[in-house]
Amino acid sequence: MTNDLLGRHRAVLPDWLALYYEEPLELTHGEGRHVWDAQGNRYLDFFGGILTTMTAHALPEVTKAVSEQAGRIIHSSTLYLNRPMVELAERIAQLSGIPDARVFFTTSGTEANDTALLLATSYRRSNTILAMRNSYHGRSFSAVGITGNSGWSPTSLSPLQTLYVHGGVRTRGPFASLSDDAFIAACVDDLKDLLGHTRPPAALIAEPVQGVGGFTAPPDGLYAAFREVLHERGILWIADEVQTGWGRTGEHFWGWQAHGRNGPPDIMTFAKGIGNGMSIGGVVARAEIMNCLDSNSISTFGGTQITMAAGLANLNYLLEHDLQGNARRVGGLLIERLRAVAAQVPAVREVRGRGLMIGIEITKPGTDEADPQTAAAVLEAARQGGLLIGKGGGHNTSSLRVAPPLSLNVAEAEEGAAILENALRSIQ
Incomplete structure (x- = not known):
């Protein structure tokens, strides 16, 4: 069969x-x-x-929540008020650590990262993106365009200008032999040099631990050091938490917290585990960034009642246990x-x-x-x-x-x- x-x-x-x-x-x-x-x-x-x-x-807690919600209403789109979506957004906004946070739900991590790129480029009026070597951010046209892993990037065509930064892989590359502190310093110097040769980018997007890249990671503190350089120039930091979120790394609830001495990222994306198999992705950002779009938008399948019910039940179980x-x-x-x-x-x-x-x-x-x-x-x-x-x-x-x-x-x-x-x- x-x-x-x-x-x-x-x-x-x-x-x-x-x-x-x-x-x-x-x-x-x-x-x-x-x-x-x-x-x-x-x-x-x-x-x-x-x-x-x-x-x-x-x-059982998730299957029960899904079954009960399916017996009421499965979907209505974002054109109508949605209590489970508001409740899950409130929880995620609070857990994100981002001040005055706004949450937008999608159906996948790819779509979440797509949205983050739209927000960052619109807010900054720049189509230049900094990304990490060996990175992966999804399957869409724009996400493929910032993926630093040739095995998952089928085209070099992109609506974005992407510049790749050192640092995502600790044990390979030109700085691998350095101590952690020297590695961070060398990557920061390289970033500064790169920024001296290009028009101001919109954002740096980075996975705290590179997922498809083989679970590689920089020394703790690298992205905090990057953040200082970026903040001085008004460049946003997007943390791609699609694989690292919800406590998977054990030491922190979010992967960015290993690099958090300068506060949370400007934008954070999430997906995968929050729905325990149901299709949930999303973006959290400061209100001024999330609200920068000047045209109408909706999400037909993002934040449906049934996926939000699963997310709430799953998040409650994860925290309570x-x-x-x-x-x-x-x-x-x-x-x-x-x-x-x-x-x-x-x-x-x-x-x-x-x-x-x-x-x-x-x-x-x-x-x-x-x-x-x-x-x-x-x-x-x-x-x-x-x-x-x-x-x-x-x-x-x-x-x-x-x-x-x-x-x-x-x-x-x-x-x-x-x-x-x-x-x-x-x-x-």
Whole structure:
């Protein structure tokens, strides 16, 4: 049946719509941190639908909220008052840390970043954007135009002029050998030099931890140092929290808070986990920025009653059960366990990350050369062992991505680490 579905998929869907595994999976249901395929095989899920299943599969509180809302009204558009949307916007505005915040809901992270770019370029009257190397911000025309990862950027055409900045990847590039403080200083000097050669940009957009880029991150404080340079020139800072938001990094509720000595970003985007699988994205910005557009706009499917009900229930569960703290505790144990394994596997260049956002970079042993074939082999071996993980990274996609639901317990973390250990050892 799966082969039949694969044939039908290939007959009607684009060739560039990626599928994992040599024999792609059809997932039919899930519960907690586990999912099942059409053949009845059970897997421990360490990727959560690309970080969207933030709390757990089939979380009763969320499914109940969705079911009850569906029995009342599912959708009305933003042309009418929407109580669940207002309630979730109030919660997010307060949690954002942005003063006098306004919230606009979308259906995805791509659309959220699109909106942030529209706001920044309109507010600043500039179409120049600073972005990070190895970055990813979505699939739309404008988001692709600021993506600093060639594997996810199918065209160089763009409505924006994009300038790429050093700093998103700590252990590669011309500053990799420096100490953290010297690395930050060198990146700041490079930014200042870049700004001396261009017309004033509208904004810098940056993921606090690069998601598709392989869960890479700069030293804490880099974006705070960038912010000082940007603020002096009136340039906005957009924090892309699509993958880092809602406590995934464990240490902070938002990724920007690791760089927050100068206050919150001017604009922040979010998506993925807030709906626990429901399609929610959005933008938070200061009122003067959010309100700078001088024409009418709506969002037909952004902020629908049913997705907002899911978001409210999911956010309440996440906060009431301190899943951020759980990500810190269980994620800390998991990353140390994986580092101990990786020390014995020459193909693992680095295990990095924080909380339940962990990257394992695979290279040809003794070199910095990417080895996407070996990374793919580990992905397959983990699946055979009953574990689903992701992959990503620049340099030809040679990083494995580990991002389970934030309710992961210690026993499940150990089980997943043991499967990953066997998968990594199998490639030697």
